[in-house]
Amino acid sequence: MMVDRPDEQGIHQWLDADQFPEHLKKYWFQRHKIWQKYHEGVWMTEDAWFGVTPEPIANKIATHIAESAPKDKTIIIDAFAGVGGNAIAFARSGRWDQVFAVEKDPKTMKCAKHNAEIYDVAKKIVFHTGDCFDIIKRFMGKNNIVIFGSPPWGGTEYNADNVFDLSLMQPYNLDALYKKFSKLSKHIVLYLPRNSDLNQIARYAPESKKVEVAHYCIFGASKALCVYFGDFDFEGEAEEQEGDVTASLEGPLVKR
């Protein structure tokens, strides 16, 4: 058990249901699914509960990227690292020479660093506090990078029954993300709402190339999808079940 308690307002180590904010209660019941080492003293902000990638999904995504990325890609940048859900999984996969975690909010970043210690991978991650679009400029000229991004999904009414219009995603829409990230790497993985408009995504498939989409389900419900831009080579089953997670490949999208 990591006993070090956060000593800054806005950073929490909720170990007791009584102190947990009422409006987040549903996350209290899922806390050990979201973080399997939650009881070891994970730090969170209130906002982080809405965006953190649950550990089993983060692990599945990390495996997918590790297995499908071209072997000459040895660096992964998690551009929106949050409290560390994905960056920790990338570091634990052991696939990467370097894992960079970029997060612009300093309190959220403190949580990510602490959580990486709990998972014993803090030394395997290089943390950068700041704007990912500035920080990735430092990597220009390298051709061994995969960029992963789980951006905020705000902006458009989130309703599973509607198609999510990625042009209205705030503060960065699909077009902005793709244009900025593709200046550094053609290998980009984006974690997006499960009901994202696949036609919009298909428009970014380079000529005669495909874009893979994988859906990730947990707690029996589809949580999100990942879009794989670039030469990711998926060889596995179209649908895989592992513990609580089901991953299914949508099949390649081709530019129309």
Ligand SMILES: C[S@@+](CC[C@H](N)C(=O)[O-])C[C@H]1O[C@@H](n2cnc3c(N)ncnc32)[C@H](O)[C@@H]1O
């Ligand atoms: C959906 S959350 C990421 C969650 C993360 N995958 C996890 O498992 O914890 C998005 C994060 O992006 C951060 N963010 C937003 N704009 C950013 C920017 N320009 N550069 C870096 N981080 C940014 C937010 O502060 C927020 O923590």
